[in-house]
Amino acid sequence: MRLQWMSAAAMAVSLAVGSAGVFAQPALDESEKEIERYRAMINDPMANPGYLAVDRGEVLWAQKRGKKNVSLETCDLGMGAGKLEGAYARMPRYFKDADKVMDLEQRLLWCMQTVQELDTADVIARRFSGPGRASDMEDLVAFIGNKSNGMKIEPQTSHPKEKELTEIGEAMFYRRAGVMDFSCASCHGEEGKRIRLQGLPDFSKPGKAAQETMASWPTYRVSQSALRTMQHRLWDCFRQQRWPAPDYASEGLTALTMFLNKQAAGGEINVPSIKR
Amino acid sequence: MTFRNLIATGFLIGGFLSAASALAQDKTSPAAFDKMEAAVKATFSRATPEWRKRIELDETQRLCTLARNNVSAADADAIQKREAARVVMPSDGKFLGDWKKGFAIANSGRGGQFSDDDKTVNGGNCYACHQMDLKEVSYGTLGPSLAAYGKDRKYDEASIKDAWTKIYNSQAVVACSNMPRFGVTKFLDEQQMKDVMAYLFDPNSPVNK
Numbered sequence: 065m066r067l068q069w070m071s072a073a074a075m076a077v078s079l080a081v082g083s084a085g086v087f088a089q090p091a092l093d094e095s096e097k098e099i100e101r102y103r104a105m106i107n108d109p110m111a112n113p114g115y116l117a118v119d120r121g122e123v124l125w126a127q128k129r130g131k132k133n134v135s136l137e138t139c140d141l142g143m144g145a146g147k148l149e150g151a152y153a154r155m156p157r158y159f160k161d162a163d164k165v166m167d168l169e170q171r172l173l174w175c176m177q178t179v180q181e182l183d184t185a186d187v188i189a190r191r192f193s194g195p196g197r198a199s200d201m202e203d204l205v206a207f208i209g210n211k212s213n214g215m216k217i218e219p220q221t222s223h224p225k226e227k228e229l230t231e232i233g234e235a236m237f238y239r240r241a242g243v244m245d246f247s248c249a250s251c252h253g254e255e256g257k258r259i260r261l262q263g264l265p266d267f268s269k270p271g272k273a274a275q276e277t278m279a280s281w282p283t284y285r286v287s288q289s290a291l292r293t294m295q296h297r298l299w300d301c302f303r304q305q306r307w308p309a310p311d312y313a314s315e316g317l318t319a320l321t322m323f324l325n326k327q328a329a330g331g332e333i334n335v336p337s338i339k340r
Numbered sequence: 341m342t343f344r345n346l347i348a349t350g351f352l353i354g355g356f357l358s359a360a361s362a363l364a365q366d367k368t369s370p371a372a373f374d375k376m377e378a379a380v381k382a383t384f385s386r387a388t389p390e391w392r393k394r395i396e397l398d399e400t401q402r403l404c405t406l407a408r409n410n411v412s413a414a415d416a417d418a419i420q421k422r423e424a425a426r427v428v429m430p431s432d433g434k435f436l437g438d439w440k441k442g443f444a445i446a447n448s449g450r451g452g453q454f455s456d457d458d459k460t461v462n463g464g465n466c467y468a469c470h471q472m473d474l475k476e477v478s479y480g481t482l483g484p485s486l487a488a489y490g491k492d493r494k495y496d497e498a499s500i501k502d503a504w505t506k507i508y509n510s511q512a513v514v515a516c517s518n519m520p521r522f523g524v525t526k527f528l529d530e531q532q533m534k535d536v537m538a539y540l541f542d543p544n545s546p547v548n549k
Binding site: 095241303308 | 394454525
């Protein structure tokens with residue numbers, strides 16, 4: 065299985081497959097059909113290594129850590145202390161105790177710092193996993209995201225700060241900058257386009273493309289042998305946009321996630337997914 | 341003008357216009373713009389000063405950002421005039437270099453990323469967005485097909501000069517074009533642009549086969 069994956073992955077990397085979704089496109093050419101075949105082939109939950117991250121996350125959630133030597137089980141992700149079902153489907157959201165709109169990763173860091181009094185420097189240093197370096201954040205997001213499976217993305221708009229951050233995210237989506245003048249919209253502002261062979265989801269309007277994308281993160285990236293979160297996806301987008309690396313768990317990334325979730329409202333969550 | 345050329349030209353204009361109209365549902369208000377700029381500052385606070393400078397907006401970027409590429413006719417004129425003044429023709433008057441080197445540049449998406457090192461040679465990454473050599477199946481569709489580009493234009497001098505302008509500074513031709521301004525930003529140097537030009541205009545280039 066592993067070997068089969070790897071050769072398939074090597075093939076697919078050169079074909080540049082992106083997300084699991086099929087976007088509205090003109091008739092598929094032969095190369096695109098091959099990509100669809102590959103996507104179907106890897107989309108097997110029983111063989112998705114992302115579920116190993118879910119299991120690791122479950123252990124981390126219950127593990128006593130920090131100066132207070134307590135677990136994260138009293139952390140409130142918006143649904144009440146320790147309640148995980150449906151929490152991810154409603155994040156990012158406003159948290160009164162922090163007076164801030166937070167995505168899941170920002171909230172987890174906040175809980176580590178306040179509930180556990182854990183020094184998060186090491187957790188942040190390991191925000192993205194690498195060979196021989198596990199990431200607590202990736203594992204926790206896989207575990208908690210998975211608890212919203214079957215539920216629909218519900219963008220939060222009841223608090224003024226939620227509305228404001230969504231607007232900021234939308235404006236940022238169209239901000240053209242850098243040596244190539246790229247914005248998010250340069251690639252994701254029109255339907256039925258592709259970069260090389262990779263289909264590009266159009267996030268400029270609400271609907272299926274945004275739903276399929278946002279409802280399938282976190283995902284297991286076969287080409288990186290790692291579970292990845294939306295924080296990592298946006299970091300990689302900015303790399304390709306020829307912008308600087310964004311700060312981890314920063315305001316702009318949460319703003320963009322708010323806007324993308326607005327476009328993805330109603331998308332049914334099924335995570336961790338598996339992608340090229 | 342051949343049929344294909346006509347289609348390509350129509351597609352070129354239509355493509356950029358529809359790109360603009362697809363984004364036209366809204367504009368960014370000055371108030372939202374200011375809040376966004378503050379958020380951007382907060383988001384890239386750990387980047388080096390050099391990197392942060394790279395994403396400060398010039399006047400053209402500011403107008404395209406506010407209008408979400410759908411600028412008014414007056415702003416479009418202002419942008420195209422300003423950007424046209426920034427185009428520099430080849431110092432020796434020769435537009436065409438080596439098409440084989442041009443292929444390598446068109447095929448390379450390297451350069452300008454925070455994961456690159458100092459030794460990285462920038463590529464034009466033309467294939468990310470454009471069809472060129474029909475034998476290359478891995479091409480993008482964000483821009484129009486450039487297949488048979490020189491041949492369809494009968495390799496004429498005016499088309500060569502226009503293509504140079506477009507590559508050097510796309511926004512001298514279409515305000516808020518999606519295409520990078522390769523010459524203005526110095527992302528490609530003069531010789532690299534000449535080589536890409538040869539890939540488009542050399543009769544021996546696979547683009548024209």
